[in-house]
Amino acid sequence: MKPAPFDYHAPRTLEAAIALLARFELEGVEARVLAGGQSLMPMLAMRVARPQVLVDLGKVEGLDYIRADGDALLIGAMTTKTAAAESALVAAQQPLFHAATRLVGHRQIRNRGSVGGSFAHADPASEYPAVALVQDLQFRARGPSGERWIPAAQFFVSYMTTRLDPAEILAEVRLPPLPPGTGWAIQEFARRSGDLALAGIAATLRRERGQCTDVRICAFGVNATAVRLPAAEQALLGRPADGEHFSRAAAIAGESLEEPMSCIHASADYRRQLVRVLTGRCLEEAATRAA
C-alpha cells in the first residue's frame, strides 16, 4: 500500500501554485492539489489515484483564516476543520456549518483536513456540500486568468467532480448569513461514530404565522452529489409546521429521490428509508429552532 511515484511541489504562494498547475496542464501532466490529505493520501496509497505531480497547498501563505465580511463569513481554503469547529465566530454566525463540521470524521481527521479540501474533493457522503447547497455558499476560485466566484448550485458537478478547472484552486469559501429566524438541522446516519454517512440531511426553514417558508432540504450520501429535494420542499411551503406535514414531506423526500447508491452497509431502498426518516427528524429539529 505505497503510492506510485510522483513529483511533489510545495509552493509558498497561491500564485506559484496556480502557475505550477497551469504549466502541468499545458504539458499534459496530471497534477493533483493536496490540501490536507485526509482523502487523497489513502487514494494514493491504494494507487486508485495516480497523479504524476502533487501540488501541496500546506505551505501556501494566507489561506488559513476565518473572518467576518459584513454579515457573511469568509473562510480560507486551508483552514482546518478543527479551527472551524473551535471558532467562536463560526459557532455564533454559522451554526449549521459549525454543526456539520463537528460531524466530519474524527478529531485527528479534522486536525489535518482542510475546509476547502472537503469542498473541492466533493465526496457525495461529505456533510459540507449539503450545507453549501442549503445555504447558497459561494466559492472563490483562483486561476491563471484571475478569480471568479462559483455559486454552490453550480459548483458540484458529479461524484468527486467540481466546476474547478484543472489549473484553478479553491481559495476561499463565503458563507452568507442564515436569514433571521431560520431554523436549521443536520443529521446523518452512519454505522459508527465518525464514519462517512450512509445518508444525511441538512435542512433549513422559517416560519411565518405558523406556516413554513423558505424550506430547504438537502440529502447527502445517497447520490453522486449532495442533492436538494425540491418536491419535499414544495410540499411544505405555506403549510403548517407540524408533525403531520413534516411526515408528508419526509415521505416525498424518500420517494422523490433519484435512485440512491448501494453498498454493503446500505442498499438503495434502505438509503431511501434513511432519507425519509432523517428528513422528518431534521424538519422537527429545525422547526424547534425557527422563530
Added chain:
Amino acid sequence: MIRDQLPTSQVRYVGREVTRIEDPGLVAGSTQFIDNLALPGMLHCAILRSPHPHARIIRVNANPALALDGVVAVLTPEDVRRLANPALTAPAGWGTHCLATDKVRFVGEPVAAVAATSRHIAEDALELIEVEYEPLPPVATAAEALADGAPLLFEQHGSNVIQARVYDWGEVDRVFAEADQVVRSSFRWNRVGANPTETFGCICQWDLADNSLSCYGSYQVPSFWGLARSISLNLPANKVRVISQPMGGAFGGKGGARATDIAALLSRKAGGRPVKYIEDRMEYLLAGFGQSWDRHYEAALALTADGTMTGLRVKLIDDQGATAEGYGTISVAKPLAAFTGNYRIEAARYDTTLVVTNRAPTAPYRGYGPPPHFLVLESLVDLAARQLGVDPAELRRRNYIGKEQFPYTIPSGNEYDSGDYAAVLDKALALAEYPALRRRQAEARTAGRLVGISVVSTVEPGVFDWNAYATVGVQGVGVPEGVRVVVDILGNVTVVVGFNLQGQGQYTIAAQVVADFFGLELGAVRVTTAPTDLAPPHFGQGGSRLGVAVSSAVLGACRKLEADFRRVTAHLLGVPLDEIELMDGRFRMKSRPDAGMSLAEVAGLMLGRSDLLPPGMEPNPQASCVWTAPGRNAPDDQGRCRSYLTAANATHVVMVEIDRDTGHTEILKYVVVDDCGTRLNPAMVDGQIQGAIAQGVGAALYEEYVYDGQANPLVTTFVDYLMPTIHEVPRTERDFVVTPSPTTAFGAKGCGEGALHTTPAAVICAVNDALAPLGVALTETPASPQRVWRLLRQAGLG
C-alpha cells in the same frame, strides 16, 4: 490457595492488582515491534496477489520486474514448486504452497513476490509482473460447494468436503422423541475475525553457508510456526530459528506462514540478504489470517414440560474457505469442550460438515469456535423460555449444573472442574436490578419502543489441550509450556520464556510468582523471551492457557531452585536438609529463623565458591520447568476426553433498544459477572473481559466479511470492515465470583477469551427479545441496521 503455594508470610503480588511490568516500554514507545527492526542490507518484499477467486495460472513472467532498478529478487510459482512444500493441514491434504502453483483459489492468494531496496519499488515492480489466468467457475458459498457437480477446489479429493462427521453422545433420538417441547431454529453466523492493531510482519534471513533460516517477526506461537517452516522449506527443524518480537495484538492466527516462506525464499534468492515483509491492512483483510467462523446452523433443543433441557442437536455446515492452512478446522472441534454450555443436558448430537469454497482460508480467532455455538445454544434457550412462558433467567437457573456436581463430565466428554453458576447469575441479576429492568422494558414497550433484555450464560473452556482437536486430525495429548528461572551471582532473577508480548500481560504473571516466591520486588524480576533454538519447549498464547501454564511452570522452576538452594544452605550451616526452609526470601533454619542465607548469598556461593558446595553439586543456580495440564487423556471414537483443564463461566445481562425507523441497535445497559477462579491479577482479567466484549459487540452488531456471488471479497478496507470504536463499545458494570479451580496451582482458570463467548449471544438475544412482540426474529449476524430494518419492514414497521 495462593498462600499455600508461596513461601511467604505476606503475599504481595500474586492475586493483586499490580502494575504490569510490560507497560513502561509500551507507554514510552521503546518496545521494539517488528517494523521498528532493520538489519544491514535488508530488502523489502511485496506480494502480487490473485484478483480471481478461482483461476488456473497459465503463465507467470517476472522478468520485467527484475529489470526495474532496485529490484534484487523475484519469487515465482516455479521457484516454490522447486524449493518448498505445501502447508501441512489437519485434516491432511488441504494445503498449498506459499505461492499458488497450479491455480489460485481465492482473491488475495499470493502468486509472485519481489524483494527490492524499498517497499515502494517492490510495489512498483509488482505492476510489471505478467500473469496469465484462465478463470474457473468459483464456489462462492457452502451450499455451492456441496452441490452436485460443483467445481472442485482440490481435484484430487473429488469433493469439496474436508470432513463430514456426526458425533453422537447419549441417546439423542430417544430424548427428542420423549420431549414435551422441542424448539428449533436455523442460524447464519457470518464471517468475522481477528484484527490486531499490528498486522503480520517478519524479517527472514537465509544463511546460505549454514543453510539455516532466521525469522524475526510477530509470531504468536514461535516454535509451532518454526516447525511448520522447517517442513514447508525443507530444512531440519534445528536450522530454523524463530525470534518472536513483541506484538501489537494477535487474537489467534498471527504467524504469517505464507509470508514467512515467501520472505525466506526471497532471502535465499537474494544471496542471503535479509528480507522484510510487513503485511498492510488491505492484505490482512483479504488474505491475512483474520477471517473465521463462516457458519450455517440448524439446531434443536429438547425439553420436558417442566423446562428441563434434555437434548441438544446441532447441525453445522462450516465454510472453511479455500484451504485448511489456517487451522480453521479446529474451530469446529473445540465446541466439544463445552458443547452443552452451563446446562445438564443428557444427550447431544453434533453433525458437522467442513467444506472448502473460494473465500479466503479461515483461521483461529479468540474463542476458536464456541462463540457462534453459544449463540445457537443460548438463542434456543431463549426460544424455549418464550414458548414455555418462563423467565429466561429462571429457565437457565433450573438447568444449570449444580455447584455440588463438579467435577462434571458433559456428554461431549470434557470434564468441567468447578463452578457456581447460580451464584454468578444471582450477582448479575442483582447488579442489573433485573426486576426493575424488566419493568422499564414493559413501560418502554407500552410507549411503542423496541426494548429487549437478555440474560445469557456461557462456559469458557480454559487451558487447551491438543486432544480437544484430535477429531479434525491434530495429534497429541499435552501442550508443554516451559520456563527457565535463572539466578545470577548477585541474586538477580531472570525468567526465560518461549513467547513474546502480545498484550495480555503474562510477563507480569511470571514476575508476580517469582517475586512472591523469593521475596523480591516485582520490578527486580526480569522476564525475557528466547528464540526458538534457545527457549524451553513452549507453545505461547492460545486457548486461554498461558496465564495458568506460565504461573504453574514458574512455580515448578522456583520449587526446583528452592530444593537446590536449601541443600546448599544446609550443607553450609551443617544442619539436616529438613531443618532448612525458604521463607520471605531467606533460606533459614526452622529452629532458629534468624540463622540463614539470602537468595543472593546462596547464588553467589554456588557460582563463586565451589569449594563450599555439597560434594557433587553442580554450580547451577537455575532451573527449568515444563508444564502441561495433568490428567489429560486420549479421546474415544466420539471425540470424548478430558480436554480443557478449566471451565470458567459468565453471565451477561444486556438491555438494547432498536430504532423502529432505522433498525439501529443501541446498547443501553451491559452487566457482566464472571467466575474464572482465582484472579492472578484482577486488573488484567478486567482488561481481558472488556476487550473481549468489544470484539463480541463487533461480531454481534458491526463486523462481517462480505463476499459477492462470485466469491469476490467486498470487504477490503476498514471502511467496509467495521470494528467497534470507543464510541460503540458499551460501558460495562462488572462484578465477579471466585470459585477456585481445584486443578491448577493457584486456583486460576483460563480467562483470555471469556467474554467473546458470551457477548455475541447476549447482544443478539437482547435484540430478539426486543423484536419478539413483532413476531420476527433475527437469525443472522451481525444485527446490522439494514438487516434489522428488513425484519421491521416484514413486521409492518419501518
